[in-house]
Amino acid sequence: MDIESIRHQFPILAEGGIIYFDNAATSLMPRQxxxxxxxxxxxxxxxxxxxxxxxxxxxxxxxxxxxxxxxxxxxxxxxxxxxxxxxxxxxxxxxxxxxxxxxxxxxxxxxxxxxxxxxxxxxxxxxxxxxxxxxxxxxxxxxxxxxxxxxxxxxxxxxxxxxxxxxxxxxxxxxxxxxxxxxxxxxxxxxxxxxxxxxxxxxxxxxxxxxxxxxxxxxxxxxxxxxxxxxxxxxxxxxxxxxxxxxxxxxxxxxxxxxxxxxxxxxxxxxxxxxxxxxxxxxEVGFDNIEKRCKHLTGEFDHKIRSYDRLRVFGAEGTDKRLGIFAFHIADLGVHRVASLYDQFGNIVLRSGHHCAIPLHQEVLGVERGTVRASMAFYNTVEEIDKFMEVTERILELVGDA
Ligand SMILES: Cc1ncc(COP(=O)(O)O)c(C=O)c1O
CATH class of the missing domain: 3.40.640.10 (Type I PLP-dependent aspartate aminotransferase-like (Major domain))
Known part of the structure; x- marks a missing residue:
């Protein structure tokens, strides 16, 4: 699958500028x-x-x-x-x-x-x-x-x-x-x-x-x-x-x-x-390709995001259990602040809050303040994940040991 030509069909991706990791809220739309x-x-x-x-x-x-x-x-x-x-x-x-x-x-x-x-x-x-x-x-x-x-x-x-x-x-x-x-x-x-x-x-x-x-x-x-x-x-x-x-x-x-x-x-x-x-x-893209790519991206993200001590990822570890959606906290930072830092430092589109799932957050995850969510689609790339990790490091530096 030629991912570049597929990305080209999505003007928001083709024009560059933003990293769209809010696919669980709504996906992007191809030109056709x-x-x-x-x-x-x-x-x-x-x-x-x-x-x-x-x-x-x-x-x-x-x-x-x-x-x-x-x-x-x-x-x-x-x-x-x-x-x-x-x-x-x-x-x-x-x-x-x-x-x-x-x-x-x-x-x-x-x-x-x-x-x-x-x-x-x-x-x-x-x-x-x-x-x-x-x-x-x-x-x-x-x-x-x-x-x-x-x-x-x-x-x-x-x-x-x-x-x-x-x-x-x-x-x-x-x-x-x-x-x-x-x-x-x-x-x-x-x-x-x-x-x-x-x-x-x-x-x-x-x-x-x-x-x-x-x-x-x-x-x-x-x-x-x-x-x-x-x-x-x-x-x-x-x-x-x-x-x-x-x-x-x-x-x-x-x-x-x-x-x-x-x-x-x-x-x-x-x-x-x-x-x-x-x-x-x-x-046309084919679910085989979508699943393969999503698994690859999920694995990359899962592996990289878990290397930071002060970042807590919710839910099961491993690529076979997850479909490109990650809810997390960074230290004690407020979730909306974290999402706006990703936006400010890397033009990365995330979602913060309860994601219309308050009982899941409160009763199952035991968190009051919601989470920050990064959600990928098959058209995202490893380069975008790497950029996300760079911004994560910048935010962690900002937090320091506080
Ligand atoms: C699991 C799940 N169910 C239902 C909905 C509601 O979808 P819609 O807003 O399109 O009605 C969403 C939207 O985020 C969802 O993620």
């Missing part, structure tokens, strides 16, 4: 994705699914091809793919839309992004559900016992993250989904951080619901996908209005089948074109 969106707006502008002209039908066809591409990316059928704004919206649809019974139990983990916590808290309050948290063992991610225990009493649903946005660790989703299925428990997976890193096949996983966001996989913001298995209970739609019904009476309406029933209102047509192009882009 932006061009696909522009082409959609300039040449295929019509409202999809509304109108019988050849032009409108052509646009609708392009939109549905986008759905086919995303379905293919996840190993799903197109009718199981709902376009949503993002992972957050997808999880809200499932949490708000399933027919809950008072006393139902929902299980999630303490490794979650707030997107996979708050919707369940709200739903639990509204419907009288019991919400339980599994505390994953970060030193032994393969330990299934905490999940086994939580699943013993056959909860209604378990919803968990595939890859932690703070620690970059991969949770044992396939095993938990299998265990849940054996007990008749529904499963939802937050795959926001997994989708850019390795192939996902929803049928092999056997999951009922799964969510991804295009902006974390080189695509546009404002678009994502919710997989709803055709064999799983279909939730009630979160939004109602135009384009999602088969009939409307004065006292009610009939919701169209999935996915149409979940896509009320005019869709983000150009964003879907960009999403489809981002999926093509990943296919």
């Amino acid at each position: 994705v932006a061009e696909a969106m522009m082409e959609s707006d300039l040449y295929y502008r019509a409202n999809v699914g509304r109108g019988l002209s050849r032009h409108t039908k052509r646009t609708t066809g392009v939109f549905e091809e986008g759905r086919e591409k995303v379905a293919d990316f996840l190993g799903a059928e197109p009718r199981e793919i709902v376009f949503v704004r993002n992972t957050t919206e997808a999880i809200n649809i499932i949490a708000c839309g399933l027919p809950w019974k008072k006393g139902d139990r929902v299980v999630t983990t303490l490794a979650e992004h707030h997107s996979n916590l708050l919707p369940w808290q709200v739903t639990a309050k509204r419907n009288g559900l019991k919400l339980e948290y599994v505390i994953p063992d970060l030193n032994d991610l393969g330990d299934l016992e905490p999940y086994n225990k939580a699943l013993e009493s056959k909860p209604r649903l378990v919803s968990m993250v595939y890859v932690s946005n703070v620690l970059g660790v991969r949770l044992p989703v396939a095993e938990v989904v299998r265990m849940a299925k054996e007990r008749g428990t529904l499963t939802m997976v937050d795959a926001a951080q997994a989708a850019p890193h390795f192939p996902i096949n929803v049928k092999e996983l056997g999951v009922d619901y799964l969510a991804i966001s295009a902006h974390k996989m080189y695509g546009p913001t404002g678009i994502g996908a919710l997989y709803i298995s055709k064999d799983a209970p279909q939730p009630q739609p979160l939004l109602v209005g135009g384009g999602m019904v088969t009939d409307v009476m004065l006292d009610g309406f009939r919701v169209a089948e999935t996915p149409t029933g979940f896509e009320a209102g005019t869709q983000p047509i150009a964003a879907v074109a960009g999403f489809a192009r981002a999926v093509d882009f990943i296919g």
Whole structure:
């Protein structure tokens, strides 16, 4: 893989100047994705699914091809793919839309992004559900016992993250989904951080619901996908209005089948074109290459960052457990100060704070002040890592022995 020519496709990388290590927040976008969106707006502008002209039908066809591409990316059928704004919206649809019974139990983990916590808290309050948290063992991610225990009493649903946005660790989703299925428990997976890193096949996983966001996989913001298995209970739609019904009476309406029933209102047509192009882009680069490069970069970063005594890295050591995401502290420095020093000294883009995972920081990592996070994508380089380490040394010099 010629990384330089790939970097050239990303104007922010090609023009140089910054080191972008904030890929877990949002990835960069290659030129062809932006061009696909522009082409959609300039040449295929019509409202999809509304109108019988050849032009409108052509646009609708392009939109549905986008759905086919995303379905293919996840190993799903197109009718199981709902376009949503993002992972957050997808999880809200499932949490708000399933027919809950008072006393139902929902299980999630303490490794979650707030997107996979708050919707369940709200739903639990509204419907009288019991919400339980599994505390994953970060030193032994393969330990299934905490999940086994939580699943013993056959909860209604378990919803968990595939890859932690703070620690970059991969949770044992396939095993938990299998265990849940054996007990008749529904499963939802937050795959926001997994989708850019390795192939996902929803049928092999056997999951009922799964969510991804295009902006974390080189695509546009404002678009994502919710997989709803055709064999799983279909939730009630979160939004109602135009384009999602088969009939409307004065006292009610009939919701169209999935996915149409979940896509009320005019869709983000150009964003879907960009999403489809981002999926093509990943296919062109190839997950084999992405995984190989990410492993290499993770190994380099892991090895180098652990050589500093006054720098504390959270989570498991070793490249096989991590996907390019590192949360850390430097001595007693405040996390926002550290991130701004990296910015000031090296034009390095990091994130500082709780990364929308306050319970993970407080209950699992035991830190109040959050962490600084460096997150890489396959297009980052060892030279960028070396520059990061140079800046780290500068910051450590500044801290001195204090
Ligand atoms: C693991 C995880 N889940 C969910 C989300 C929410 O994604 P979005 O903001 O696209 O809804 C994020 C975003 O950082 C994430 O990292």
